[in-house]
Amino acid sequence: MTVTQQWNHPRPTWLITGGAGYIGAHVVETMVRAGRQVVVVDDLSTGSAGRLPAGVALETCSVLDTATLAAVMTRYDVTGVIHLAAKKAVGESVEQPLYYYDQNVRGTASLLEAMRAVDVRRLVFSSSAAVYGIPPAGEVTEDTPTDPINPYGATKLVCEWLIRDAAAAQNLSWISLRYFNIAGAGHPALGDPGVANLLQLTLRALTRGIRPQVYGDDHPTPDGTCIRDYLHVADLAEAHLAAVEALAADGIARTYNVGTGLGASVLDVLETASRVTGLHEPYEVTPRREIDPACVVANPARITSELGWRAQRTLHDMVTSAWAAFPQPVETLVG
Numbered sequence: 001m002t003v004t005q006q007w008n009h010p011r012p013t014w015l016i017t018g019g020a021g022y023i024g025a026h027v028v029e030t031m032v033r034a035g036r037q038v039v040v041v042d043d044l045s046t047g048s049a050g051r052l053p054a055g056v057a058l059e060t061c062s063v064l065d066t067a068t069l070a071a072v073m074t075r076y077d078v079t080g081v082i083h084l085a086a087k088k089a090v091g092e093s094v095e096q097p098l099y100y101y102d103q104n105v106r107g108t109a110s111l112l113e114a115m116r117a118v119d120v121r122r123l124v125f126s127s128s129a130a131v132y133g134i135p136p137a138g139e140v141t142e143d144t145p146t147d148p149i150n151p152y153g154a155t156k157l158v159c160e161w162l163i164r165d166a167a168a169a170q171n172l173s174w175i176s177l178r179y180f181n182i183a184g185a186g187h188p189a190l191g192d193p194g195v196a197n198l199l200q201l202t203l204r205a206l207t208r209g210i211r212p213q214v215y216g217d218d219h220p221t222p223d224g225t226c227i228r229d230y231l232h233v234a235d236l237a238e239a240h241l242a243a244v245e246a247l248a249a250d251g252i253a254r255t256y257n258v259g260t261g262l263g264a265s266v267l268d269v270l271e272t273a274s275r276v277t278g279l280h281e282p283y284e285v286t287p288r289r290e291i292d293p294a295c296v297v298a299n300p301a302r303i304t305s306e307l308g309w310r311a312q313r314t315l316h317d318m319v320t321s322a323w324a325a326f327p328q329p330v331e332t333l334v335g
Contacts, residue, residue: 013036013037013038013077013078013079013080014031014036014037014038014039014078014079014080014081014082014244015038015039015040015041015072015073015076015078015080015081015082015120016028016031016038016039016040016041016081016082016084017040017041017042017063017081017082017083017084017085017111018041018042018047018063018083018084018085018086018126019038019040019041019042019047019052019056019058019082019084020040020042020044020047020048020049020051020052020058021042021046021047021051021084021085022190022191022192022193022194022233023084023126023182023233023236023237024040024042024047024051024084024085025047025051025052025190026186026190026233026234026236026237027082027084027236027237027240027241028040028051028052028053028056029053029186029190029237030234030237030238030240030241031082031240031241031244032053032056034241036241036244038056039056039057039058039059039072039076039078040052040056040057040058040059041058041059041060041061041063041069041072041085042058042059042060042085043060043061043062043063043085044060046193050189051189051190057076059072062107063083063085063107063108063110063111064102064103064106064107064110065110066110066111066113066114066117067114069110069111069114070114070117070118073114073115073118073120074118078118078120079120079122080120080121080122080123080124080244080247081111081115081120081122081123081124082123082124082126082240082244083108083111083123083124083125083126084126085107086103086104086107086126086155086156087099087100087103087104087152088128088152089152089194089196090130090150090152090153090196091196093150093151093152093155094150094151097151100151100152100155101151101155101158104152104155104156104158104159105155105158105159105162108125108159108162108163109162112162112163112166112170115170115172116166116170121170121171121172121173121250122172122173122174122247123163123167123172123173123174123175123247124174124175124176124177124240124243124244124247125159125160125163125174125175125176125177126177126179126240127156127157127159127160127176127177127178127179127255128152128153128156128178128179129178129179129180129181129229129257129259129296129298130148130150130152130153130156131146131148131153131156131157131160131178132144132145132146132147132148132153132178132296133146133147133148133149133153134147134149134291134293135293135296137294137295139261139297139298139299140257140296140297140298140299141257141299141301141302142178142255142256142257142302149291150291160176160255163176164253167253172253173247173249173250173251173252173253174247174252174253174254175243175246175247175252175254175255175256176254176255176256177236177239177240177243177255177256177258178255178256178257178258179231179236179239179257179258179259180228180229180230180231180257180258180259180260180296180297180298181197181198181228181229181230181231182197182230182231182232182233182236183197183199183200183230183231183232183233183318183319183322184199184232184233184234184313184317184318184319184321184322185233185234185321185322185324185325186233186234186237186321187321187324187325188324188325189325190233190325191322191324191325191326191327192233192322192325198228198266198269199230199269199273199318199319199322200322200326201213202269202270202273203273203277203322203323203326205281206273206274206277206279206280206281207277207279207326209281210281211281211282211283211284212270212281212283212284213283213284213285213286214266214267214270214283214284214285214286215266215286215287215288215289215292216285216286216287216288216289216292217285217288218288219288219292219294219295220294221265221294221295222265223265223267223268225265225266225267226265226266226292226293226294226295227263227264227265227294227295227296227297228263228264228295228296228297229259229260229261229262229263229264229296229297229298230260230264230269230315230318231258231259231260231311232311232312232313232317232318232321234313234321235258235260235311235312235313236258238309238312239256239258239303239307239309242303242307242308242309243256243307245307246306246307254306256300256302256303256306256307257298257299257300257302257303258298258300258303258309259297259298259299259300259311260298260300260311261297261298261299261300261301261311262297263295263297264315267283268315269315269319270283272315272316272319273319273323276316276319276320276323277323
């Protein structure tokens with residue numbers, strides 16, 4: 001365990017696991033701006049210490065290390081946890097399911113055990129719309145049946161069950177946030193380093209002069225391509241802050257969808273990316289994948305009515321901010 005940045009205040013309150021990652025760094029910045037004291041735990045396998053604001057303490061360790069987690073909570077007088085640390089690549093989860101169950105499920109169990117040991121009783125869990133699998137037609141509510149279709153989604157659902165059961169035994173207050181398709185950047189230094197989502201894949205293709213791929217144009221949607229609910233990562237970070245504020249009250253046990261309630265098709269994303277970047281490549285249609293539902297859009301009414309949170313940013317905002325943060329090849333910059 002190492003502290004790679006010096007904490008300037010003696011008693012931070014909220015522990016953020018995975019806080020040096022893409023989503024985590026946005027959550028950290030949002031919490032700090034709101035005047036919350038935080039400490040980050042991250043193993044830096046995918047995160048970077050450079051993403052954190054100056055003065056935020058970083059403890060470098062794995063969430064599988066229960067004893068160290070408990071020691072960190074005691075040292076910093078932690079009163080609540082935002083748990084983001086997890087593996088999240090769907091394809092990788094299919095190839096390595098045991099690894100995903102170990103990291104995501106055992107990691108959550110380790111965190112809960114540490115919380116029990118030092119009597120920390122507030123938890124915000126970052127879940128995923130992947131728990132729904134291929135939902136029936138219509139907007140997805142929190143009551144939509146859960147039926148994940150890959151190990152990643154399954155581990156998130158098992159973690160929700162684990163938290164629910166541990167909460168009953170440990171008298172925890174918890175909120176689980178099931179978020180949809182995350183994109184964009186709060187500022188260029190916090191861009192998404194991954195290339196597993198549609199927007200990042202599209203930007204990479206455009207900057208390399210490669211035709212973006214579209215999996216099927218014969219879905220039962222207006223333009224034949226899949227529709228998803230895209231959410232700006234800064235809006236997601238603000239949803240975590242709203243959850244933290246709600247957990248000031250005891251006895252909360254609640255799940256919320258975090259989305260815009262608006263759908264954008266694959267072609268909508270491609271067209272917006274071309275407009276924003278000024279780069280144009282004809283897309284290539286490949287056979288659709290049977291595991292891809294035609295339309296998945298959140299119904300965010302519950303989080304709006306109960307926590308007062310609502311997404312503020314548009315698809316254009318997501319693409320513009322992602323482009324500003326995207327590492328562009330030299331030939332693109334000068335051409």
